Amino acid sequence: MSLGLVEADLAAHPMDQFEAWYADAEAAELWEPNAMTVSATDADGWPATRYVLLKAVDRSGFVFYTNYNSAKAVALESRERAVLTFGWLELRRQGRVWGSVTRVSAEMSDEYFASRQRGSQLGAVASPQSQVVADRAELDRHYDETADRFGDGVIERPPHWGGYRIAPVVIEFWQGRLNRLHDRLRYTLEAADSGGSESWLIERLAP
Numbered sequence: 229m230s231l232g233l234v235e236a237d238l239a240a241h242p243m244d245q246f247e248a249w250y251a252d253a254e255a256a257e258l259w260e261p262n263a264m265t266v267s268a269t270d271a272d273g274w275p276a277t278r279y280v281l282l283k284a285v286d287r288s289g290f291v292f293y294t295n296y297n298s299a300k301a302v303a304l305e306s307r308e309r310a311v312l313t314f315g316w317l318e319l320r321r322q323g324r325v326w327g328s329v330t331r332v333s334a335e336m337s338d339e340y341f342a343s344r345q346r347g348s349q350l351g352a353v354a355s356p357q358s359q360v361v362a363d364r365a366e367l368d369r370h371y372d373e374t375a376d377r378f379g380d381g382v383i384e385r386p387p388h389w390g391g392y393r394i395a396p397v398v399i400e401f402w403q404g405r406l407n408r409l410h411d412r413l414r415y416t417l418e419a420a421d422s423g424g425s426e427s428w429l430i431e432r433l434a435p
Contacts, residue, residue, distance in 0.1 A: 233403035233411035235430060242399040242415035242428060243287050246323060249401065250285070253316045266292070266394075267311040268303040268329075276303055277313075283340060287424070289395040290325060291332055293340060295357035296388045304329045310394050320404030327394040337390035349383040350374050400433070410435035 239245040253261035262282040269275050278300055284291035290312060294301055304310055312325040331337075341349065354367075354374040361367050396417070403411040412433040419427040 231403075232405055233401060233413055235413065235432065238401075238413060238430060240428070241287070241426070242396065242401075243285070245401060245415075246285065246399065249316070249321060249323065252319060253321075256316075256319060258316060258318055261316065263314075264290075264292075265313045265315075266300065266304075267313070268300065268309065269307055270299070270303040271306050276300070282314075283391070289327060289393045291336075291391050291393050293337065293389070293391045295352070295355070296331075296390060297357065299358040301392075304392060312394055322402040324398075324400045324402070325394060325396050326398040327396040330393050330395065332391035332393050334390070338385050340391060341385035341389065346383065350378070352389045353378075353383065353386050405435075408435060 239248065250261065260281065263279055264282050265277045266280050267275060267277040276299070280292040280294065280300075282290055282292055308329045310327060310329050312323075312327070314321075314323040314325075316322070341352070344352075350371060354370040356370070361370075398414065398416050400412060400414040405411055412435055414431050414433055415428045416431070417426060418429050
């Protein structure tokens, strides 16, 4: 693996470059290589950041799932913009993504929800995410009541839970180097057409 990042080694499309770095993170057996922060600004102008897990990625963007009534979802939908940050620190690498926010299709959310462990499905139904609860006992009671209600039956995805896609317009790759002279290469979307063809400008930034 190269200790640096030079323009000649970059993929022409940033998503190809991302997938190559993601494969490196998986090969290095990093803990939760799909962990990323999602940052958005709420209605009062406060920036807020939290960790989520990347669940799908392709040329159309980065997908994760959450409660649509949560504080993060309200912020995401109020501005329809977000920034993602990946920190593969053991590899001295960081990736940042600026993009527009949309919900994924109900069918895609249904398919992913059905793939989750049963306990996670119950938790998604039971938890009033971001709302105040009296104590842990109340949260556990919500879970137990939900488990009793479904019994051994199929747990359908609740309408308040589903996925978001962040469609990138800027992606920056950061590779740590000696003497704090790190490599920072930025892709900026210049043009895109309905056929899926895209043009990206690649620039080097001073560290």
